[in-house]
Amino acid sequence: MLHGYKVNVLGKPTTQHGDGASSYISSLWHHDRAGRRLKFFVFLHDVDCDFGRPTQVALSSHRLLYYNSATFPSSRFTDDAVRSEYRVKTACGKAGTGYLFDTHALHRGTPQGPNDHSRTAVIAEYHELSKCSQVRELGLQIPCPSGDQFFVREML
Numbered sequence: 001m002l003h004g005y006k007v008n009v010l011g012k013p014t015t016q017h018g019d020g021a022s023s024y025i026s027s028l029w030h031h032d033r034a035g036r037r038l039k040f041f042v043f044l045h046d047v048d049c050d051f052g053r054p055t056q057v058a059l060s061s062h063r064l065l066y067y068n069s070a071t072f073p074s075s076r077f078t079d080d081a082v083r084s085e086y087r088v089k090t091a092c093g094k095a096g097t098g099y100l101f102d103t104h105a106l107h108r109g110t111p112q113g114p115n116d117h118s119r120t121a122v123i124a125e126y127h128e129l130s131k132c133s134q135v136r137e138l139g140l141q142i143p144c145p146s147g148d149q150f151f152v153r154e155m156l
Contacts, residue, residue, distance in 0.1 A: 001126065001127060001128070002124055002125070002126055003125055003126065003127050003132055004124075004125040005122065005123060005124045005125065006122075006123050007044075007120065007121070007122055007123075008041075008119075008120070008121050008122075008123050009118060009119070009120045010024070010053040010109060010111050010118060010119045010120075011053050011111070011113055011117060011118030011119060024109060024111040026108060026109040027108055027109050027110065027111050027112075028076045028077075028108060029058070029076065029077040029078065029079060029081075029082045029106050029107070029108045030075050030076050030077065030106065030107070030108065031061075031064075031075050031103065031104050031105065031106055031107070032075075032103035032104070033075045034103060034104075035104060035131075036102060036104055036128065037102070037103045037104070037125060037126065037127055037131075038100055038101070038102055038103070038125070038126040038127075039100070039101060039103055039123055039124070039125050039126070040098060040099075040100045040123070040124040040125075040126065041055065041091065041098045041099055041100075041121045041122070041123050042096070042097075042098040042121060042122045042124075043093055043094070043095055043096065043097055043098055043119070043120075043121050044095060044120040044121060044122065045095045045119075045120060046093070046094050046095050047091075047092045047093060047119050047121075048092060048117055049090050049092035051113045051114055051117040052092055052113065052117050052119050053109065053110050053111055053112070053113045053117065053118065053119040054090050054091050054092040054110055054119065055090075055091040055099075055107055055108070055109055055110070056088050056089065056090050056091070056107060056108050056110060057088070057089050057091065057101050057105055057106070057107045058082050058085075058086035058087075058088055058105060058106035058107065059086055059087045059088070059089050059105075060086065060087075060105075061082075061085075061086050061105045061106040062101075062102040062104045062105035064104070064106075077106055082106055086106065098121065
């Protein structure tokens, strides 16, 4: 079920500090510590593969079973560790295109890039129908939907 959505902008001076890497925590390889969840990105303008601040995904890493994912550090991985085990796909493309991925997969944003190459995308977040209500009832510390998303209150 579609639970949340947002518009995400990478590369604007008002949202970045310096090169952006230190202020954008999603630039580290990570999974979202939320179990199975799908995110659908739609590009609002062309996103260049090298300079457009694309997302990178470690292919097939969504199959991992994590021993511990309750803490923030346990969900972060080094570039060397990811690239030694997985093929990496860069998500870039023309305006109006996008991609869908399981946030249980290892992924990262790339905030570095020239100022004239920002990335603006609409992100829609999908969960199993009963997941968010069960997360709330159990008092789990799992974002459902992510904390910065607008909630979908009514389906058309």
